[in-house]
Amino acid sequence: MKHTRKRAILLSISLLVVSTTGRADEIRTGGEPARLDICAAGQSSVRITLMPVSADVEFPYTPALTERAYCEPVLRLLEIDGPVRARVGSLQVEVRPEPLTVIVTTDAGSILQEIAFQEDGSLTFKKSNQPVLGLGEGGPQPAPRGDWREQPVQLDRNGALHQMIPRWESGAYGSRNPVAMMIGTEGWGLFIATPWGEIDLRDDDRGVFKPWQPPEEPEAGRSTDRRNQSLERALQGRPPVSTIIRGAYDLFVFDARDPVQLMKDVSLISGAAVIPPKWALGYMQSHRELTDSEMSSEQLLLWVVDTFREKDIPVDAVIYLGTGFTPTGWNTRQPSFRFNPRVFRREPKEVLDDLHDRNVKVIVHMVPWGAGRLPTLHGNVPPGDGESVDAAHIQNYWQEHVDLVEAGIDAWWPDEGDRFDLFERMKRHQLYYQGPLSTQPNVRPWSLHRNGHLGIARWGGWVWSGDTQSAWKTLEGQIAVGINHSVSLSPYWGSDTGGFYAGVDPPELSGELYARWFQFSAFYPSFRSHGRIWRLHTPFGWGLSEMGSAEGQRFPPDASELNNPSIERVCKKFADLRYRLIPYTYTLAAEARETGMPLMRSMWLHYPDDGHARGVGDQYLWGRDLLIAPVYEKGAMSRRVYLPAGKWYDFWTNEHNAGGQTVTRQVDLATMPIYVRAGAILPVDPVRQYMEQEVDEPTTIRVYSGADGEYRWYEDDGKSQEYLEGQFAWTRITWDDEARLFAIQRDAAAGTLELPRRELVVEVMPEGTTKRVLYDGQHAEARF
Numbered sequence: 058m059k060h061t062r063k064r065a066i067l068l069s070i071s072l073l074v075v076s077t078t079g080r081a082d083e084i085r086t087g088g089e090p091a092r093l094d095i096c097a098a099g100q101s102s103v104r105i106t107l108m109p110v111s112a113d114v115e116f117p118y119t120p121a122l123t124e125r126a127y128c129e130p131v132l133r134l135l136e137i138d139g140p141v142r143a144r145v146g147s148l149q150v151e152v153r154p155e156p157l158t159v160i161v162t163t164d165a166g167s168i169l170q171e172i173a174f175q176e177d178g179s180l181t182f183k184k185s186n187q188p189v190l191g192l193g194e195g196g197p198q199p200a201p202r203g204d205w206r207e208q209p210v211q212l213d214r215n216g217a218l219h220q221m222i223p224r225w226e227s228g229a230y231g232s233r234n235p236v237a238m239m240i241g242t243e244g245w246g247l248f249i250a251t252p253w254g255e256i257d258l259r260d261d262d263r264g265v266f267k268p269w270q271p272p273e274e275p276e277a278g279r280s281t282d283r284r285n286q287s288l289e290r291a292l293q294g295r296p297p298v299s300t301i302i303r304g305a306y307d308l309f310v311f312d313a314r315d316p317v318q319l320m321k322d323v324s325l326i327s328g329a330a331v332i333p334p335k336w337a338l339g340y341m342q343s344h345r346e347l348t349d350s351e352m353s354s355e356q357l358l359l360w361v362v363d364t365f366r367e368k369d370i371p372v373d374a375v376i377y378l379g380t381g382f383t384p385t386g387w388n389t390r391q392p393s394f395r396f397n398p399r400v401f402r403r404e405p406k407e408v409l410d411d412l413h414d415r416n417v418k419v420i421v422h423m424v425p426w427g428a429g430r431l432p433t434l435h436g437n438v439p440p441g442d443g444e445s446v447d448a449a450h451i452q453n454y455w456q457e458h459v460d461l462v463e464a465g466i467d468a469w470w471p472d473e474g475d476r477f478d479l480f481e482r483m484k485r486h487q488l489y490y491q492g493p494l495s496t497q498p499n500v501r502p503w504s505l506h507r508n509g510h511l512g513i514a515r516w517g518g519w520v521w522s523g524d525t526q527s528a529w530k531t532l533e534g535q536i537a538v539g540i541n542h543s544v545s546l547s548p549y550w551g552s553d554t555g556g557f558y559a560g561v562d563p564p565e566l567s568g569e570l571y572a573r574w575f576q577f578s579a580f581y582p583s584f585r586s587h588g589r590i591w592r593l594h595t596p597f598g599w600g601l602s603e604m605g606s607a608e609g610q611r612f613p614p615d616a617s618e619l620n621n622p623s624i625e626r627v628c629k630k631f632a633d634l635r636y637r638l639i640p641y642t643y644t645l646a647a648e649a650r651e652t653g654m655p656l657m658r659s660m661w662l663h664y665p666d667d668g669h670a671r672g673v674g675d676q677y678l679w680g681r682d683l684l685i686a687p688v689y690e691k692g693a694m695s696r697r698v699y700l701p702a703g704k705w706y707d708f709w710t711n712e713h714n715a716g717g718q719t720v721t722r723q724v725d726l727a728t729m730p731i732y733v734r735a736g737a738i739l740p741v742d743p744v745r746q747y748m749e750q751e752v753d754e755p756t757t758i759r760v761y762s763g764a765d766g767e768y769r770w771y772e773d774d775g776k777s778q779e780y781l782e783g784q785f786a787w788t789r790i791t792w793d794d795e796a797r798l799f800a801i802q803r804d805a806a807a808g809t810l811e812l813p814r815r816e817l818v819v820e821v822m823p824e825g826t827t828k829r830v831l832y833d834g835q836h837a838e839a840r841f
Contacts, residue, residue, distance in 0.1 A: 089110065092133060092135050094108070095130060102309055106307045148163065149163070158174070159171075186215065189240065190212070191238045192545060193234050193542065194234040194522065212540060213672050216258060223508070225523060227557075232523030234509050245311065250307045251307040252268040252296075321653045324653025331517045332649075333519075334776050335749075338639060339373030341586075342375050343375075354385065354402075358412065359412070368597060371746050374417055376422065376470060378422045379391040382422065423469055434484040435449060435484060439495065462496050471504055474507060483510060489504035507521065514547040527561070529691050533689040540677050544655065548582065548653075549582045551585055556574070557588045565691075569691065573687065573688050575631055579634060589609070596628030596632065601620075633744045639742055641741070646771075673699055698719065700718060701717065706732065707732060711822055711823035735761050738759070741756065757819075759820045760822065767789070786804075800836075815834075
């Protein structure tokens with residue numbers, strides 16, 4: 058494999074720095090002689106690798122990192138008796154002994170990070186009292202005493218011990234998918250790719266990383282089922298024990314003073330995100346139980362989609378749960394690859410064709426075979442040289458899905474990957490990317506997972522936060538979860554709109570909670586409703602007179618919550634808005650690939666020098682230009698919003714406020730505060746009912762005056778893999794505020810897609826002045 062070049066070759070190609078002033082101390086790790094390698098990792102990052110000399114690999118292997126050629130080490134040390142200095146890329150590095158310490162500084166001499174390898178095998182690093190972002194998805198376990206709904210939400214990871222235990226959880230945060238990627242908002246980033254371990258940020262100025270110590274196997278003849286279950290839980294989500302190299306460290310230090318460059322370097326080492334099919338950025342409606350007292354299962358499937366179409370509420374996909382997770386699901390009892398004959402009385406393809414005729418994609422919920430039938434997940438599709446193509450090889454496992462693809466299944470929701478180790482969890486993302494492409498080579502795959510880690514974006518990795526509670530505190534908590542996930546795991550995240558369980562007392566699932574969550578969901582990547590009492594997780598469900606089965610929920614809403622048509626109106630308003638903003642949102646997906654910047658952005662990413670913005674965890678930026686402030690308090694009549702530097706427009710009223718202050722925005726149920734930055738340029742489409750619907754009205758380019766503006770608009774066909782071959786287009790749009798001049802021009806160096814001749818409406822805000830511009834795909838201007 059590419060990452061296993063022989064040590065003898067390695068020792069002959071790089072600079073070996075040794076003492077010339079006396080006897081040097083041998084570098085050691087894990088009780089063995091070691092080498093320390095330091096090389097450039099990206100434009101503003103360095104890779105530091107401490108490896109036992111006996112290890113027969115260049116770097117410890119982890120699927121979190123994409124395989125690519127790194128430059129030769131600038132420093133390779135086997136011994137050291139005093140400071141050794143070198144320039145590594147754009148940064149300066151100094152190595153000191155006793156303890157072995159690596160100091161990374163800027164050209165100006167300011168210390169970005171100071172890594173010290175301690176004799177006990179731990180690692181310490183520099184930090185301050187400023188907020189630390191990242192560490193993957195999820196949050197701390199609730200305190201053992203007290204109501205989790207009364208506990209503060211954690212955005213800032215500083216000041217806490219993080220055990221980095223992957224786990225299923227409900228509460229405010231949902232599932233925990235830890236990633237040892239930290240961003241110190243004063244200007245440093247640190248990713249510890251190897252080993253796995255816990256991170257202690259409780260000290261004022263030093264963080265501590267302690268490597269994970271795997272549990273011992275039960276003694277022969279003395280194991281118990283309980284002991285084996287405990288061992289299995291302890292190994293879930295972590296690297297396979299067989300891959301651990303004792304004493305090995307592989308880590309990356311980033312200059313995070315420029316957050317945009319930080320995210321680009323993180324994308325470089327973990328793999329550029331693939332662009333999803335455009336339909337996946339539309340609304341997805343999840344189904345649970347597929348029986349009804351008044352209609353057949355097939356009629357129920359079609360009734361839901363027909364209701365969306367009749368009510369003109371946009372929807373692009375329907376999702377069906379598997380049997381066992383609900384009494385009657387799409388398949389025979391999970392795990393299963395067979396359609397449920399109780400649901401599909403006709404040939405499944407005929408039913409799926411009926412759904413496709415209604416212009417929705419069909420997604421099905423899957424769980425993996427047990428360890429007896431699927432002991433591991435390994436390999437590639439197609440298989441690489443020397444791979445053992447057994448039953449657990451992902452090529453063979455994918456073949457079990459092919460009949461479903463041929464029947465018309467469009468995408469996948471692989472649930473319950475919890476038993477897999479870290480490598481297998483990532484292999485599962487690879488399976489649901491490479492597998493579909495092997496069957497439909499020019500159709501972009503899509504899948505949604507509960508488990509993930511940095512590196513899944515190159516496999517189209519989307520993660521949702523698991524089975525959360527339908528509670529106001531959960532709604533608040535999901536904002537911070539999405540922010541931290543987006544800077545440290547992948548740009549594609551979402552949660553169950555409305556929460557999954559109606560499991561809190563007194564009941565909190567209500568039309569108001571659902572409407573507020575729906576507004577929030579319209580501004581995160583995975584716009585999807587799912588939860589028990591499934592009719593109440595549809596935009597129109599609160600207007601029905603019956604909620605249907607309570608699905609075993611202990612605290613369902615009161616019947617007085619039903620027959621409320623106002624919830625549907627609110628949901629339709631925000632679903633329409635999501636579809637109108639798709640040109641902007643789809644461009645964010647392309648930016649995620651090109652720059653590594655997520656769709657859902659911490660305020661810090663664009664305002665790193667704003668000390669207040671660094672720690673704001675209840676609002677975020679949707680791209681660079683839109684500020685989103687979800688309402689998460691029951692009965693709220695107002696919402697406090699922090700506006701960073703600049704001039705900001707209220708999206709709904711066009712009133713403007715100066716930045717650098719907190720404003721109070723009055724709200725009703727139909728209003729979630731959204732602010733737009735002066736100088737922003739937003740492409741806005743007419744409303745569609747699904748992504749591929751053709752519309753006659755032109756796209757409007759909305760310009761927010763008050764500052765000069767520049768925007769790059771991305772387009773491709775939205776569904777094929779041809780964008781990977783250059784079939785895309787970037788268009789540059791500028792606004793000269795003083796001259797009141799709008800200009801649009803094709804970026805000829807970016808992509809080969811031929812753009813059509815079309816009319817655009819240019820609207821200058823806040824006054825709303827409009828002009829029609831004929832754009833030939835090359836250049837056009839308009840003066841206002």
